[in-house]
Amino acid sequence: xxxxxxxxxxxxxxxxxxxxxxxxxxxxxxxxxxxxxxxxxxxxxxxxxxxxxxxxxxxxxxxxxxxxxxxxxxxxxxxxxxxxxxxxxxxxxxxxxxxxxxxxxxxxxxxxxxxxxxxxxxxxxxxxxxxxxxxxxxxxxxxxxxxxxxxxxxxxxxxxxxxxxxxxxxxxxxxxxxxxxxxxxxxxxxxxxxxxxxxxxxxxxxxxxxxxxxxxxxxxxxxxxxxxxxxxxxxxxxxxxxxxxxxxxxxxxxxxxxxxxxxxxxxxxxxxxxxxxxxxxxxxxxxxxxxxxxxxxxxxxxxxxxxxxxxxxxxxxxxxxxxxxxxxxxxxxxxxxxxxxxxxxxxxxxxxxxxxxxxxxxxxxxxxxxxxxxxxxxxxxxxxx
Amino acid sequence: xxxxxxxxxxxxxxxxxxxxxxxxxxxxxxxxxxxxxxxxxxxxxxxxxxxxxxxxxxxxxxxxxxxxxxxxxxxxxxxxxxxxxxxxxxxxxxxxxxxxxxxxxxxxxxxxxxxxxxxxxxxxxxxxxxxxxxxxxxxxxxxxxxxxxxxxxxxxxxxxxxxxxxxxxxxxxxxxxxxxxxxxxxxxxxxxxxxxxxxxxxxxxxxxxxxxxxxxxxxxxxxxxxxxxxxxxxxxxxxxxxxxxxxxxxxxxxxxxxxxxxxxxxxxxxxxxxxxxxxxxxxxxxxxxxxxxxxxxxxxxxxxxxxxxxxxxxxxxxxxxxxxxxxxxxxxxxxxxxxxxxxxxxxxxxx
Numbered sequence: 141x142x143x144x145x146x147x148x149x150x151x152x153x154x155x156x157x158x159x160x161x162x163x164x165x166x167x168x169x170x171x172x173x174x175x176x177x178x179x180x181x182x183x184x185x186x187x188x189x190x191x192x193x194x195x196x197x198x199x200x201x202x203x204x205x206x207x208x209x210x211x212x213x214x215x216x217x218x219x220x221x222x223x224x225x226x227x228x229x230x231x232x233x234x235x236x237x238x239x240x241x242x243x244x245x246x247x248x249x250x251x252x253x254x255x256x257x258x259x260x261x262x263x264x265x266x267x268x269x270x271x272x273x274x275x276x277x278x279x280x281x282x283x284x285x286x287x288x289x290x291x292x293x294x295x296x297x298x299x300x301x302x303x304x305x306x307x308x309x310x311x312x313x314x315x316x317x318x319x320x321x322x323x324x325x326x327x328x329x330x331x332x333x334x335x336x337x338x339x340x341x342x343x344x345x346x347x348x349x350x351x352x353x354x355x356x357x358x359x360x361x362x363x364x365x366x367x368x369x370x371x372x373x374x375x376x377x378x379x380x381x382x383x384x385x386x387x388x389x390x391x392x393x394x395x396x397x398x399x400x401x402x403x404x405x406x407x408x409x410x411x412x413x414x415x416x417x418x419x420x421x422x423x424x425x426x427x428x429x430x431x432x433x434x435x436x437x438x439x440x441x442x443x444x445x446x447x448x449x450x451x452x453x454x455x456x457x458x459x460x461x462x463x464x465x466x467x468x469x470x471x472x473x474x475x476x477x478x479x480x481x482x483x484x485x486x487x488x489x490x491x492x493x494x495x496x497x498x499x500x501x502x503x504x505x506x507x508x509x510x511x512x513x514x515x516x517x518x519x520x521x522x523x524x525x
Numbered sequence: 526x527x528x529x530x531x532x533x534x535x536x537x538x539x540x541x542x543x544x545x546x547x548x549x550x551x552x553x554x555x556x557x558x559x560x561x562x563x564x565x566x567x568x569x570x571x572x573x574x575x576x577x578x579x580x581x582x583x584x585x586x587x588x589x590x591x592x593x594x595x596x597x598x599x600x601x602x603x604x605x606x607x608x609x610x611x612x613x614x615x616x617x618x619x620x621x622x623x624x625x626x627x628x629x630x631x632x633x634x635x636x637x638x639x640x641x642x643x644x645x646x647x648x649x650x651x652x653x654x655x656x657x658x659x660x661x662x663x664x665x666x667x668x669x670x671x672x673x674x675x676x677x678x679x680x681x682x683x684x685x686x687x688x689x690x691x692x693x694x695x696x697x698x699x700x701x702x703x704x705x706x707x708x709x710x711x712x713x714x715x716x717x718x719x720x721x722x723x724x725x726x727x728x729x730x731x732x733x734x735x736x737x738x739x740x741x742x743x744x745x746x747x748x749x750x751x752x753x754x755x756x757x758x759x760x761x762x763x764x765x766x767x768x769x770x771x772x773x774x775x776x777x778x779x780x781x782x783x784x785x786x787x788x789x790x791x792x793x794x795x796x797x798x799x800x801x802x803x804x805x806x807x808x809x810x811x812x813x814x815x816x817x818x819x820x821x822x823x824x825x826x827x828x829x830x831x832x833x834x835x836x837x838x839x840x841x842x843x844x845x846x847x848x849x850x851x852x853x854x855x856x857x858x859x860x861x862x863x864x865x866x867x868x869x870x871x872x873x874x875x876x
Contacts, residue, residue, distance in 0.1 A: 141527060141528060141529060141530060141531070141534075141594055141780070141784045142526065142527045142784075143526065143527075143528060143781060143784050143785055143869045143870075144526065144869065144871070145526055145869075146526065149526060153866070211526045217865075218864075218865035218866055218868075219866075221865065222864060222865060222866065391865070391868075392865040395863075395864060395865040395868070396864065396865060398863070399863040399864045402858055402859065402863060406859070417855065418851060420858070421851060421854050421855050421858055424854075424858050424863070425778075425799050425802070425803065425854060426774075428778070428796075428799065428868065429774040429775070429777065429778050429799075429803070430774065431865065431868045432528075432777035432778055432780075432781045432868065433773065433774055433776075433777045435526070435528045435777070435868070436528040436529070436776075436777045436780070438528075439526070439527050439528035439529045440528075440529055443529060450773065453769065453770045453773045453774070456766075456767075456770050457770055457773075457774050510759070510763070512766075513759075513762060513763040513766035513767070514759065514762060514763075514766075516766040516769055516770065517756075517762030517763070517765055517766045518762070520766075520769060521738065521742045521762075521765055521766070521769060522742060522746070523742060523745060523746065523754075523756040523757065523761075523762055523765070524746060524753075524754050524756055524757040525757060
């Protein structure tokens with residue numbers, strides 16, 4: 141065990157830091173879910189990142205990456221969050237679909253989809269849920285009917301993050317007549333294809349962060365299927381635990397938030413309930429514990445280990461930490477906690493409220509925490525189904 | 526950067542776990558309790574024969590001269606078994622403390638083999654654990670370190686709710702012939718002993734927590750109500766999953782604290798205290814959850830969970846109570862640089 145960075149890792153950190161200092165926009169961008177303009181500003185940022193070869197550093201150079209390991213990726217993320225750079229509008233692509241493509245895609249598929257993903261030229265939405273298939277994802281009803289070298293897609297997807305402004309979506313479709321986990325295929329479709337209708341859905345904060353998607357006789361080439369026909373469930377599950385479990389939420393995000401919470405507390409120390417000091421310390425400990433856990437997992441993965449139900453323990457931990465951390469910030473702000481940043485006397489309320497509202501989604505998306513608890517109980521502890 | 530244990534470290538932990546699984550099962554604990562024996566001689570022999578008391582002893586005294594990271598998983602295994610014998614305090618705290626004084630004594634060699642055991646009277650604890658079976662005692666007075674022969678101390682037993690914890694008030698007279706470290710050195714050594722003890726106590730708590738969960742899982746798989754094992758109900762699953770999440774996020778904190786123990790700065794002290802806080806909390810939560818899952822059985826003397834509950838209670842307040850450890854974390858948080866580039870201690874920072 142050696143918990144120090146190598147000279148090479150330190151040099152990488154310095155390189156990332158210098159590049160970000162020179163390139164991160166000085167003014168925050170409008171949120172990518174707030175408007176087309178905000179979305180496109182984030183796309184432009186992704187292009188800038190890609191010009192520096194920072195789009196997705198763990199990917200091979202041929203696909204727009206730098207071919208570095210997961211520890212180096214963590215260092216990149218630490219510097220990224222530290223710099224206050226814009227949120228990653230293409231996270232459904234680079235963090236969710238990308239690793240799956242890397243494992244199951246053909247060389248032609250990787251060459252076709254990964255470079256434009258890293259460059260932000262094609263921004264991805266996810267299309268997992270359907271009105272009758274939320275936690276029970278195997279209940280999806282949307283169909284893919286094979287006709288020659290095309291699939292014809294029909295169905296109704298919902299709660300699709302980024303679908304309002306994105307270019308592409310991926311989702312599970314079943315062969316007509318198939319049941320449950322069998323007959324499913326993971327298929328990509330363009331959101332402006334004939335037969336696709338996207339209806340925006342406003343989130344709790346009013347932003348159109350997700351959408352429902354109607355698919356009516358949408359023709360996509362067989363090339364757009366990832367993995368074998370009928371193996372969609374296995375394709376989703378095989379990678380659900382791996383890098384997705386690691387990459388969904390970077391620990392640096394919470395460490396930076398915890399540092400800001402400490403600063404907020406210091407500014408208000410004279411006037412706030414002193415019991416909040418313990419909550420601030422607890423939030424910091426939570427962020428540190430999450431970071432240490434991810435470093436431990438990354439070290440194991442680099443040495444050929446695998447990740448299983450840890451992606452479920454991770455998800456519960458960071459989602460609960462995120463809420464607790466932001467609740468503490470709001471408690472420090474007290475009667476100004478409800479103020480929007482544009483309020484004339486908002487003072488230093490910053491983004492705490494907006495980030496708190498975002499944190500409330502954490503226990504729900506990417507598999508509700510109740511589903512994660514079932515996974516932990518059954519797969520980690522061995523309790524019966 | 527490599528946050529994994531070496532083969533040797535994993536093997537040593539396996540050895541400890543195997544001995545304890547064979548020789549420290551709940552029926553064996555109960556038999557020992559019935560006989561009112563402080564120590565199971567065969568078990569102590571097996572543990573020390575395999576070198577577990579020698580890990581932190583200097584090579585000159587026949588030890589292995591290894592570091593906290595080499596002992597941390599052994600301490601965890603001791604917690605998992607609720608080991609009555611003082612392997613952790615003896616080998617993990619007393620031996621390195623005696624060695625660090627530089628005092629030349631054949632006692633150190635005997636301590637490394639387990640032939641002798643040493644109890645520690647640290648200023649943080651009002652009572653001394655396992656003083657009755659100790660060959661010698663390391664005592665504090667005005668920051669100095671004293672080495673006493675057991676016969677020089679007068680002991681008053683202070684019964685603990687933990688049936689295997691043997692606490693004593695120690696009455697003794699400080700005489701200069703027994704001083705083995707002066708006040709200036711002693712101050713540093715007592716601080717160091719507290720850090721090491723808090724770290725290994727955290728590791729024991731992690732073991733206690735995992736054992737409580739495992740006992741509950743075993744019970745929930747076999748106990749049927751409404752025609753199904755109670756472990757198939759989400760109400761039970763989610764209780765245990767919540768505890769397991771807390772276990773998973775205590776473990777890397779303990780391991781990181783052990784790996785960077787030698788830096789001895791505000792960062793590593795905060796990490797040790799963080800480990801002690803969260804591990805003692807989860808040991809308590811796990812034991813209470815396990816009792817809840819066992820239902821009325823869990824509240825009975827007959828079911829083993831109470832051993833783990835009682836040890837967790839004792840260890841929560843031993844070697845620095847939660848308030849002290851929270852203050853040490855706060856010291857780091859409010860006085861030193863924060864942020865993701867400070868996840869790991871750098872040797873000469875945070876001092």
